[in-house]
Amino acid sequence: MAALMANIVQFENVGLRYGSGPETLSDVNFGLKSGAFYFLTGASGAGKTSLLKLLYLAQRPSRGVVRLFGEDAGVLPRARLPGFRRRIGVVFQDFRLVPHLSAYDNIALPLRVAGVPESDVEAPVREMLAWVGLIERSRAKPPTLSGGEQQRIAIARAVIGRPEILVADEPTGNVDPAMAERLLHLFESLNRLGTTVVVATHDFHLINRIPTAHMMRIEQGRLSDATGALRNPPKSA
Numbered sequence: 001m002a003a004l005m006a007n008i009v010q011f012e013n014v015g016l017r018y019g020s021g022p023e024t025l026s027d028v029n030f031g032l033k034s035g036a037f038y039f040l041t042g043a044s045g046a047g048k049t050s051l052l053k054l055l056y057l058a059q060r061p062s063r064g065v066v067r068l069f070g071e072d073a074g075v076l077p078r079a080r081l082p083g084f085r086r087r088i089g090v091v092f093q094d095f096r097l098v099p100h101l102s103a104y105d106n107i108a109l110p111l112r113v114a115g116v117p118e119s120d121v122e123a124p125v126r127e128m129l130a131w132v133g134l135i136e137r138s139r140a141k142p143p144t145l146s147g148g149e150q151q152r153i154a155i156a157r158a159v160i161g162r163p164e165i166l167v168a169d170e171p172t173g174n175v176d177p178a179m180a181e182r183l184l185h186l187f188e189s190l191n192r193l194g195t196t197v198v199v200a201t202h203d204f205h206l207i208n209r210i211p212t213a214h215m216m217r218i219e220q221g222r223l224s225d226a227t228g229a230l231r232n233p234p235k236s237a
């Protein structure tokens with residue numbers, strides 16, 4: 001029981017079916033330890049995005065239980081969902097910034113949506129801009145930024161609310177290898193501060209860069225390594 005309590009995320013016999021199709025995810029069981037770093041790998045179409053959507057509450061399981069922060073997410077009253085979602089930051093491959101808002105306003109968005117008074121918005125946004133190295137681009141709109149710059153803004157937006165879990169779905173898919181390393185450094189530094197990080201990626205170079213990370217592999221909708229054990233990362237794809 002103590003081990004279970006320590007898990008910030010627990011999937012119990014989770015299945016996911018879209019509409020009346022076959023199950024996209026079946027019998028998924030795993031736990032994520034608070035403060036650990038996880039990579040999720042698997043072939044295209046194996047179900048990585050689907051699993052992450054269950055984790056950040058964009059999708060409900062068709063069966064089984066998704067337990068977050070010790071609570072069954074499936075029975076949470078609707079009113080508590082926004083508060084729960086704020087505890088999980090999400091980064092996407094395609095950035096998903098609001099195009100007509102400046103970098104500054106994109107990063108400020110989660111605070112403003114949460115009703116943080118304007119007087120308390122500027123300092124954390126500036127801190128985030130400095131952290132991702134983009135203070136000088138604060139007034140720029142996303143379409144005028146490079147992919148790497150957009151992703152750093154997206155990461156700043158994902159973590160400005162100090163989430164306990166950061167979920168990233170192929171976050172380096174649209175940037176060059178040098179920028180991928182830089183993004184990974186940001187995830188590492190968050191993880192060192194205690195954030196639980198889950199990164200779905202095909203990039204074995206990145207995986208090899210964090211030898212202490214836990215590895216989860218999904219094959220045709222089933223987790224093939226849910227032990228959470230430390231592993232020797234593969235040396236090539």
Ligand SMILES: Nc1ncnc2c1ncn2[C@@H]1O[C@H](COP(=O)(O)OP(=O)(O)OP(=O)(O)O)[C@@H](O)[C@H]1O
Pocket residue numbers: 018024042043044045046047048049050051
């Ligand atoms: N909204 C949806 N409706 C119906 N089927 C879906 C939906 N989303 C995903 N699927 C199907 O579920 C399966 C798993 O998709 P998913 O996007 O989770 O895989 P993935 O491992 O993330 O793939 P990739 O690496 O290509 O992003 C695929 O067969 C996909 O077509």
